[in-house]
Amino acid sequence: MKSMMPPKRESCESMETPNTCFTNAFMLTFLLLNLALETVAGADTYSRDDFPANFVFGSGTSAYQIEGAANEEGRSSSIWDTFAHAGYVHGENGDVACDGYHKYKEDVKLMVETGLEAYRFSISWSRLLPNGRGPVNPKGLQYYNNLINQLISNGIQPHVTLHNYDLPQVLEDEYGGWVSRHIIRDFTYYADVCFREFGDRVLYWTTVNEPNVFSFGGYDQGSSPPHRCSPPFCAIKSNRGNSTYEPYLAVHHILLAHSSAARLYRKKYRHKQHGYVGISVYSFGFFPQTNTEKDRVATQRARDFFVGWVMEPLQYGDYPISMKTNAGVRIPAFTTRESEQVKGSFDFIGVIHYTNINITDNSDTLKNQLRDFNADMAAKFSGLDLFSNEEYPVTPWGLREELNNFKLLYGNPPIFIHENGQRTASDSSLQDVSRVKYLHGYIGVVLDALRDGLNIKGYFAWSFLDLFELLDGYKSSFGLYYVDRDDPELKRHPKLSAKWYSRFLKNRSTSIVGTVELEKDPSLVSIGHLFE
Template sequence: MQYEGETNKHGRGPAIWDTFTVEHTERINDRSNGNVAVDFYHRYKEEVQRMKEMGMDAFRFSISWSRVLPHGRLSAGVNEEGIKFYNDLIDDLLKNGLQPYVTLFHWDTPQALEDKYGGFLSPNIVNDFRDFVDLCFQNFGDRVKKWITLNEPWMFSVQGYDMGTMAPGRISVVVNDPHRSLNTGATEVYTVSHHLLLAHAAAVKLYKEKYQSCQGGQIGITLVSHWFEPYSNSEADQNATKRSLDFMLGWFMDPLTNGDYPQFTAEESKMLKGSYDFIGINYYTTYYAQNIDANYYTTYDVNNNASSLKEALNDPIREKSYKDHLKNVLRSINFLIYSNNYIIKLPNPSNWDSISIYCSEHGVDVKGFFAWSLMDNFEWGSGYAVRFGLYYVDYKNDLKRYPKQSVKWFKQFLRRDSHIWFGMLKGQEMPECLRQDLKSKLLASAKWDFTAER
């Protein structure tokens, strides 16, 4: 959805984001959609060459469920054109020395399953997801050695079924907004999360029992969490900080590591516990947590009984505290995948260097990182209004790409240069479209993945 484009062509069926961007254009900042995105479907070979030239050795991408199964279900037919697209992409990556890291679900439930039984609101989704990933393992697993079942299930549940800011746009309480008046109660966000965990466990079980021994790959999940600091020194805010972390990270981490979660059967709990070869943590920034009193109505936020205030801008990244917390929670895991997605105003070279130094000083075994993202792209509810790419995309000029300062930095970093100069590419005139964005304080970001195994 964010990259590929060609959403209604080449046999792809609609997904919930296609419907959401049509029926709820007011919830997208610039009222855009992903119909074209950055046209990765047709330009992927160019992008592979850009990554190769930068010195990267891996690429993480998602498989669109409805591109390979247009109607969501295996029994309803396979789109061979979709299978061919991903086969061609994987082959081109490997030919150019890039290892594919494949995410199986990135919030794009096939619309057919949403219409048939409510998508992830129904336990029926577990079997259909198992069939979908089985198809992927069969067709791509001989070359794909790193699988990620779900990307940030917390975001999909809370934003899609509580706040309504992401597809399918369901909201847990009536709000004073004519476009956001659906009252689903406070249960859907938990129901969806429950089914996401079961779908993950089913996929891992299938892979380990049927494919892992012959294909030799690994499978895991990517979670998301902020770090939280108490807004004050009060005991109430201290407790709110712990609750905030539990409601964001612990909600999904505890079932995976301990099998501990309400309403799981003994068999489900056993299937969930330890259902990973690696765990990814997408870590963005630090927020202040403040206690709030319970209200007469129930929502996810009220259940949490804590409010996340603005970012702790003077101390936005707390890797050491976060790492120590994860060590305490996950004693049996030697290393994790961490991801930092942070936004800086250009130019600010000191921030980049300090991240690397900080991680090294605190013993984090940095095995690699992924940049989010290679290109500017469709950023969900933000549309094209924010730019996270290493390459600037000129949406008004045939999606022409221009390298940002971060491309130069990454090239030198990947060559292990002793000194990284964070300047513009020498000898290259800055295009006017990029110059204007920089004048308006263009934002850049990087998502850092520190990879390791159990």
């Protein structure tokens, strides 16, 4: 297998003449500069100081994507383990991942060097509670205590997610996991353990990561854990599940479990821990393909089905009218008591956003007698291929539009941008100029939104390291740091984006456009001054 290590560069001393070294370095610098300026020229100049002092900048990972140690010290399997080991992610899995379980001190040191103010990570339910409920695994408890203490002692704010695609397999086997009401009791028990054990140091809790995409992928298409679907709707064939109603059922139980955990925190822990409980939602920038009435209506309907599916029950106590109309009895109804419990059961919303999609009306699907979530939505997407590793276009106005929608439709709630980042093919190149351009554009839009009065509290770049990705495994990359998977030590290497982000976070008086510097690399000269 070809090595994934960054190619060894010749130093100036090893080259024939100093002039040759300077010429090569200048030419590479010139090329990098031109690439970067293709997008940032004319963009607003801003610095860290332009953001409020209490606004946090961080980066994120999740348990199965970074920890590894999948079969160590009492951890049981999750639905993500089962899905990956079935061969559905290019035959790859997270058994080792980035070995964050053993390398957390090294990773926190990198966070400090980068200048991160916060770190978003998830807890592996099956590591902490191998049976899904009951006794706590002392080794799992120790690991998360160690990680949290390491973050706190280095001045980094922990933001914790309780569920990220990794329900304990034992609960899936016992009663079907999120399609059963039993999950509400077990999730609340799990949340209680986490609040009790870690809540003296953790103030920001996200219950479930992107329940809309989790349920669509896992229960309609079967393209992600727990791989439940039914013909003809399966993207990956499965022998269990029902695509016509299980996605709706899963989100319904997630909302009830979330609100149960939030209620528990408010009654039992908030008065002494003073923390916050929220949930995250995946959102595109939604735009009509044409300026026709049908496409405009379809765009609103698509947004109802993706974002309103989670947000309208949280804000108003019920699902969007378009969903109830098109799904009919297949979408569960809240009782009056449940509606009251779900409504307002959040202190913040985590927005996950990467790119925009164009919407075309597809109302003909409503004539089908057998329909799934996608057919109920009656809209076609274009402009996005989830199953490729192609880069996202830098189109930050889509995020701005969505943030405006949250303000207009949901009362301007406190928002953290929980995930935002550029996808590239996984390789050993550290010169990820496209990621720098992407981060520059999107962080600038967040600043614009803040200046317009939107209630945004923080921004987390996805991802801190190159991880085991949900759809791509190790074939794509989002990381600020490259992880050499051919090195037994899984050595981390900072990319250009890590250095750019670090300079932005540390040098509060410097324009963000002037914060790129390739330091301590004898074959490159500093290009920071060229941007200023």
